[in-house]
Amino acid sequence: MMDHGAPIIYDLFGIPGFHLNLSNVLMLTVSALIVFCIGFFSARNLKMKPTGMQNVFEWLIDFVKNIISTTMDWKTGERFFGLGITIFLLIFVSNMVGIPFMIVTAEDHVVWWKSPTADPVITMTFAIMVIVLTHFYGIKMKGLKEYGKDYFRPMPFLFPLNIIGEFANTLTLGMRLFGNLYAKEILLTLLASAGGASIVGFLLAGAPMIAWQAFSIFIGAIQAFIFLMLTMVYMSNKVMD
Amino acid sequence: MGTITWADSLFSLIMFIILLLLLRKFAWGPIMNMMKEREEHIANEIDTAEKNRKEAEQYLEQQKEEINRAREEAQQIIETARKTSEVQGEEILSSARAEAERVKANALAEIEREKDLAVQELREQVGTLSVMIATKIIEKELDEKEQEKLIEEYVKEAGERL
Numbered sequence: 001m002m003d004h005g006a007p008i009i010y011d012l013f014g015i016p017g018f019h020l021n022l023s024n025v026l027m028l029t030v031s032a033l034i035v036f037c038i039g040f041f042s043a044r045n046l047k048m049k050p051t052g053m054q055n056v057f058e059w060l061i062d063f064v065k066n067i068i069s070t071t072m073d074w075k076t077g078e079r080f081f082g083l084g085i086t087i088f089l090l091i092f093v094s095n096m097v098g099i100p101f102m103i104v105t106a107e108d109h110v111v112w113w114k115s116p117t118a119d120p121v122i123t124m125t126f127a128i129m130v131i132v133l134t135h136f137y138g139i140k141m142k143g144l145k146e147y148g149k150d151y152f153r154p155m156p157f158l159f160p161l162n163i164i165g166e167f168a169n170t171l172t173l174g175m176r177l178f179g180n181l182y183a184k185e186i187l188l189t190l191l192a193s194a195g196g197a198s199i200v201g202f203l204l205a206g207a208p209m210i211a212w213q214a215f216s217i218f219i220g221a222i223q224a225f226i227f228l229m230l231t232m233v234y235m236s237n238k239v240m241d
Numbered sequence: 242m243g244t245i246t247w248a249d250s251l252f253s254l255i256m257f258i259i260l261l262l263l264l265r266k267f268a269w270g271p272i273m274n275m276m277k278e279r280e281e282h283i284a285n286e287i288d289t290a291e292k293n294r295k296e297a298e299q300y301l302e303q304q305k306e307e308i309n310r311a312r313e314e315a316q317q318i319i320e321t322a323r324k325t326s327e328v329q330g331e332e333i334l335s336s337a338r339a340e341a342e343r344v345k346a347n348a349l350a351e352i353e354r355e356k357d358l359a360v361q362e363l364r365e366q367v368g369t370l371s372v373m374i375a376t377k378i379i380e381k382e383l384d385e386k387e388q389e390k391l392i393e394e395y396v397k398e399a400g401e402r403l
Contacts (some may be wrong), residue, residue: 012248020248028253032260037266045273048282058270085269086261116253125250127255 005110025052031094038089062164064088067229074234076141080235083133087126091117091177095220098185099213102192116224118181120174128151129176130231138238147238173230180223184216368399 007022016187044056059172064085066075098115116122139147151162191212195205264270375395379388 009248010244017245018248019244019246020252022247024246024249025252028256032256035260036263038400039264043268043271046271048275048279052362054272054275058276061273079257082261084264084270086257086264089264090257090260090277105347119249119290121246121249122253125253126257140244191308 005108007110007112010100016177019165021119021121023112024122026112026169027094027097027114031090031097031116034093034097035086036094038164054148060089064228067225069131070234071229071232072240076239077232080137080232082128084213084228084232087130087231091126091227092224094122095181095224096217097108098218099188099220100180102185114185115181115220117177118185118219120182123178123181124170124174125217126227127170127177131170131234134207134234134238137235141239150236150238151224166174167195169230171232173227173234177227178222180219184219187212372399 009020009022012018012020038040038053039057042053046054064081065074068074068084069082071077094115094117095116099119101113102111103113104110135147139152143149151159153162188209191205191209193208194201197203372395375391379391
């Protein structure tokens with residue numbers, strides 16, 4: 001992984017420091033397309049008696065609904081449903097797309113195909129977006145005064161801790177996801193390079209590879225679930241009394 | 242690594258928003274509508290079933306009432322018939338009794354009349370018979386004079402008695 005480069009376009013549109021990682025663009029687009037296809041084909045020819053994919057998607061809807069309901073009442077939480085299901089599906093699929101294989105160009109070792117969530121920029125973007133949204137809805141639904149007062153609860157002297165907490169929440173939300181997925185990618189890369197190096201390596205690395213891929217599926221699902229859960233927990237902290 | 246790719250942030254944000262809108266339009270929007278519709282449908286079905294059940298119960302109640310009424314009516318009819326028959330029987334009995342009374346009275350009157358007739362006849366015969374007997378006795382024991390006196394006396398007496 002260390003000797004693998006990324007397909008970066010430096011200074012996009014001539015803006016200094018505005019770099020673009022084409023791998024992330026590709027993988028996010030692929031993930032989003034997969035999520036959209038899942039949704040679109042589930043919702044095609046809807047029936048009163050659900051069958052097949054419609055059942056799956058309805059189960060997903062109920063799953064997200066239940067998570068929201070555990071943190072806040074459904075009347076308040078209904079507006080966050082779209083955010084919840086989109087973030088869950090996108091992160092889940094992003095976690096999954098990196099598992100089966102990785103595409104690296106031969107001549108300059110540039111990584112094209114990997115989990116986009118194994119990049120801290122992407123995970124932090126999602127984390128900051130979620131935290132900004134919680135603050136936005138906190139102010140919108142409780143008013144600026146109540147929102148401000150929350151920083152002095154439960155005790156006024158806890159104000160500095162509350163401020164630190166906000167940053168810590170953001171950082172941990174993004175970094176947890178990144179860390180898990182990055183570790184997954186590194187180990188998969190190591191096992192893959194070991195397996196590809198020689199016959200002995202293939203024999204030795206084969207079984208751990210399969211085990212680690214299975215575990216990666218588990219990690220990916222758990223991390224998507226945790227991200228969704230924490231999103232709703234932070235949201236309810238801000239919008240509920 | 243090392244360089245922060247800020248454009249990725251912007252791209253992923255835009256991608257996220259587009260995906261959210263598309264999913265709402267094409268995936269969970271319609272599916273949730275369908276779920277809501279189904280919920281309503283089920284609620285409606287339950288309501289209808291409940292209504293039907295209530296109606297059936299009502300009909301059953303009505304039927305029961307109807308049957309009870311019919312039974313009461315039948316009872317009433319039987320009662321009336323019994324009463325009528327009793328009255329009629331009474332009437333028949335009393336008329337029969339009156340008839341019997343009348344027949345009996347007639348018979349009694351007849352008997353009285355027959356008795357009177359018989360008594361009269363008897364008296365006549367007794368008179369004749371006694372005269373004949375007396376004649377026979379007197380023929381033997383009395384003389385002419387005495388006989389005549391006696392006859393006269395008897396005749397007189399018989400004439401007084403009759």
